[in-house]
Amino acid sequence: MTDPRLEELAGRLAALRGRITAACATAGRDPGEVTLVAVSKTWPAADVLRLASLGLRDFGESYAAEARDKAGALRAAAVDVSWHFVGRLQRNKCRSVATHSDLVHSVDRPELVPALSAAAMRAGRELGALVQVSYDDDPGRGGCSPEDLPELAGLVTAAAGLTLRGVMAVAPRSLPPRPVFARLRALAAELAAAHPSATVISAGMTGDLEDAVAEGATHLRVGTALFGDRPLASG
Ligand SMILES: *Cc1c(COP(=O)(O)O)cnc(C)c1O
Secondary structure, X not given: OOOHHHHHHHHHHHHHHHHHHHHHHHHOOOHHHOEEEEEXXXXXXXXXXXXXXXXXXXXXXXXXXXXXXXXXXXXXOOOOOEXXXXXXXXXXXXXXXXXXXXXXXXXXXXXXXXXXXXXXXXXXXXXXXXXXXXXXXXXXXXXXXXXXXXXXHHHHHHOOOXXXXXXXXXXXXXXXXXXHHHHHHHXXXXXXXXXXXXXXXXXXXXOOHHHHHHOOOOEEEEOHHHHOOOOOOOO
């Protein structure tokens, strides 16, 4: 039985792996250091199942209700994957996100920390957290200022049920990405010096993953290159 969508996804995944391998070769890095997070927002659980059958294990979502439903669908299919929450986080969604996510990439303000901590404790889970750093003035993208990172990281470290794992950033559309990722890398090095568990640098999307790999990204969050153009406008 042929599944044209599976064939399409397999082709896209192979091309993307080629890009990542080439970027790692240019940067002198081992591709095994780079985790590909497939950002499946707006795409159906069936596509996540297809990519899981092709060997992907890390999936990212941006909207809490959609994330919950897809995680439920994968659980029902008895397919074990890791979920990354990469979207803007609202305090009243922390409980849902903490129930199924393994790594939350978007902790960007103090009020989220007690909410996530309480939710993780309630769910009996240890939740990984990245502090999202902003390099532009568009509040819609989320993220704390680089100056606020140490304090927020300290709050995460002190919170029960949470483990500080590192940093995340989205390069602003208005700037060339490479210098932004270079700044993130320097910030991440300072953070890791103070907090040994904070080794993750989540940076790089479809349009700028080569620059992110060049600047030490450990996690790439890729949607469009894998799934195609999103059917709904969604940022
Ligand atoms: C949607 C999204 C991505 C994926 O972006 P693409 O350009 O489709 O690869 C990555 N990170 C975040 C935070 C997103 O919201």
